[in-house]
Amino acid sequence: MRPIKSLTALALSATLGASMLSTVVLSAAPAGAASSLPACPTSALSKASGTVNIDFWEAMTRANETALEGLVANYNSSQSKVHVNLVQQGGYDVTWSKWQAGLTTGGLPAMAMIGDSNLQGAVDSKSILPVQSCINATKYNTKTFLPRVLSYWKVGGVQQGLPFNVSAPIFYYNTQAFSKAGIAKPPATLPELIADAKILKSKGQGTMGLKLDAWHLEAWLATANQLFVNNGNGRQSRATSSVFNTSTGRSLFTQLKALVGSGNAGTNPANGASAYDNLLGIGAGKYSMTIDTSAALGTISQLLGSGQYPNVTLGVAPFPTLKANPQGATQAGGAALYISNKVPAAQQAAAWNFMSWLDSAENQATWSTETGYIPIRTDAASTSKVQTYWAANPGYKVPYTMLSTGVTNNATSGAVVGPYDQVRIAIANAENSMYTGGASPKTALSKASTTVNSIIAKYNSRI
Amino acid sequence: MILTPKARRKNWGLAALFLFPSLFIFGVFTFYPFFENFRLAMFQTPPYPGLPSKYIGFSQYASILSSSEFMQSLLSTLFFVLLVVPTGLLLGLALAVAAHKALRGMAIFRVIFSSTVVTSVAVGALIFGTLMNPIVGFLPWLGINPNPPLLQSPTWALPSIAAMAIWQFLGLSFIVMLAGLQSLPDDVLEASRVDGAGAWTTFWRVTVPMLSPTIFFGLVVGTIYAFQTFGQIDILIGSQNASQLHVNVLLYYIYQSIQGTNPDPGQAAVLSIVLFVIILIFTLLQLRFVERRVHYAGK
Amino acid sequence: MPASSAPPQLASPAPKVTHHLLNYRLRLIARYLILTLGSLIVIIPIYLAIVNSLLVPSQLAHQPPPFFPTNPQWHTYPDAWSSGHLGVYIRNSLIQTIIIVSLQIVTSVLAAFAFAFLEFPFKRTLFVIFLSTLMIPFEVTVTQNLSTISSLGWMNTFQGLTVPFLATGFGVFLLRQAFLSLPPELREAALLDGYGNVRFLTRVVLPLSRPVIAALAVFSFLGSWNQYLWPLLVSGNDNKIRTVQIGLKQLAATQLDQINVSLAGTVIAFLPLIILLIIFQKQLVRSLTAGSVK
Structure with a gap:
């Protein structure tokens, strides 16, 4: 357990006309004894004769997969030093399972897109080369990157992975249903959402599709500036227990229980065959609104805009915060690109070469307009490509605005937890126990808290 | 016949050669892993390979067996097996009795009933998964539209999967029961009927006892089938939701410990031993209570 | 001397035979009923799967989904x-x-x-x-x-x-x-x-x-x-x-x-x-x- 000095966060907000930018400076004092970074073997790439082939494990599907294939083809044809071989894994969980399997079989790729929940796991597995070392070695300029996006993937002040496909939970709704129910604008807060659900149901316009996703719960807590785990949300030092069993947490659970209990919302799990029933339900008219990742925006727009669903016009709005006048902001989510330290040096350097290309302003502009992931740098957002696209498709701007505004601190940077996947499952289970098991919000929340604590304790004891 | 010592030894050599392939495979892939479980179960394994394991002896058994997750997995498994096996066998028996006579169209019926034997796990799961889907399935039309939907409800997910498993088991059960029925000597059945026994009495007092070897076989085969249920759970529910929906039967729990969100080989070893013991108990129980009643013709 | 109430030993066999015949027919009907029911249970999921494979996705969301594909999407097979x-x-x-x-x-x-x-x-x-x-x-x-x-x-x-x-x-x-x-x-x-x-x-x-x-x-x-x-x-x-x-x-x-x-x-x-x-x-x-x- 390395001692990690605390991060100092300064938040400056400036309102400039229509757009709000929040610049945050996070200065990380270098940790005392231990964290000397391994070197980034950039010279190995230039010394290598011939093309260096690297495998890139990625978790994209449908429209997002097509977009990624396009970018890779571009990169491969634009130079001959590195050839990237795209390996589609179909999901973050599959990628992580394969990565763990690869730790024994030695079949790790040079580069992988690993989901947000596996950050601490990647660090603990000692199988990655933190990108910070390559950032330092190549003097890569991250000044225009959105601060909260970078800070999510920094542990102990060290940038572990390079963010690439970043998303936030956003609010999807059927504008036709809303206008038929007489609701003028989408809800800005959870209480408004609950009120709107009641009206929509009474007017026969469908209800709310509530996905049982712990990520959404974390987002609600983050907008209320509520920490998830201790030790600075796991960022100052390894988290040892949960800290969300507070009045804020209880308020969240109470409202959700009221929403589902009153019959104004249907639920579906976040994984498995029914993972997108909430969005499909909008097409079927069962739901008129839902919350889901902005990463699905491209696919859903294609689907609902295909003309097969004449009663549905897709609307997109920011994630309704837990309270009005939010003290916090939503955290970034999605995935980042990691370099494996189990491959030859030339491949590691090649991986850095490719991922830094992917994160160029121009490529982030292309990527974001084709998928729904946000452009993670302001100079990508300000390109005419993105600006024109946003003018025509204002929904795509929504997650960017959410992640580029608001304070950056430990709460809004999101939590860092080793057994994060298990923790999320436990919390979703506790949430569901309110809906199907009749548990009270207080009981459900404290059960979530104790289960999470024991999961974290067991994991920490095995490290 | 008497063999010379040389011939006898040649026989031994040949026997060794013939037995070797099977023994080798069994040794490496059946016995070794089985015993290795006992050793591995004593170690607390790290979340990622390469980090050291800690020897903690039997306390690992204690901590896993006393955990609520294990308890719930055990209950789900028992409930599932007790639901699938008797129902499947009864339905198979009923259909076999109905299809037993050589009447018109019987051949077609027999092919139909046997067909679920060839529906593989993935096929069955996808078909039933679609039918039970709350949006694109048939249940809302039939008036069954609970919230949460069947395959997302902690109460109904396991019975739904059991229903699917019974459907898939039906083919095997039917074939076994039909073969058993067809092997029964007609003379005994004729004799009892002439004696004035009604069809129902004949069935229960004569046919079923004579079918007991078949029923015993069906029980053994069915139990193993039920314990092996895995694919349907993986396709329809998935690793993330299995424990919450109470469908993490023992085998699935083992899988989660191998390749789930947080692999734990030590835990997987403990659970594998538990699975073995439970199947052993079930088989021994069946041996004792059912086989005792098995009536062998001519004995 | 009790009145002779001995059962008629010479009752005609006809009622008994008819009774048996009726029983037989009923049992036959019951047998075919069970067989048909069983067949339906086995076949219906398979039939529905075939039908659904030929529907347009938006048709699938109807309640009830159509029992016969009016606009068969044959392309799903080469697609799959x-x-x-x-x-x-x-x-x-x-x-x-x-x-x-x-x-x-x-x-x-x-x-x-x-x-x-x-x-x-x-x-x-x-x-x-x-x-x-x-x-x-x-x-x-x-x-x-x-x-x-x-x-x-x-x-x-x-x-x-x-x-x-x-x-x-x-x-x-x-x-x-x-x-x-x-x-x-x-x-x-x-x-x-x-x-x-x-x-x-x-x-x-x-x-x-x-x-x-x-x-x-x-x-x-x-x-x-x-x-x-x-x-x-x-x-x-x-x-x-x-x-x-x-x-x-x-x-x-x-x-x-x-x-x-x-x-x-x-x-x-x-x-x-x-x-x-x-x-x-x-x-x-x-x-x-x-x-x-x-």
């Missing part, structure tokens, strides 16, 4: 085949199955022959050892087997997929029974003719045991085709050895809103087996019931 890579998966499943079935037969025939016709020390002990493998289900050994396969470097290879299954205690048991039930005079006659053990095996035993071996083949085929857990664990990221079962799961996962395509995939995977069932009915029955009827 190509984008679902079903051709590759079926090929992989076939390779896997052929390897397992043929080698299980080889190892079982050899071992069963040894137990049935050869004398050697510790024969009974060894047989018990073989039988004991029936008590150790594969699922109990999965954890360590995965470890073994991966340390051999056999992950995502056909060796890794098939080798753990190349021997079967059930096959040895079954074939030994069959060999032992051959008339002993054959053995004598062969010896008198100067046949060695191997010739006895190939010229006499095997030809006579064809039905049982066919039954074992069917049993092995079904078992291996239907495998899910092991292929799931051993397959890699690509289609190199991915079998139909895992492929179908993959197809469904990537087609969450094109359910008609994934159902078309299941039909493609299912129909050939139905055809095989119809052709090989007898062997199927024999293999599945071996051991049940004493």
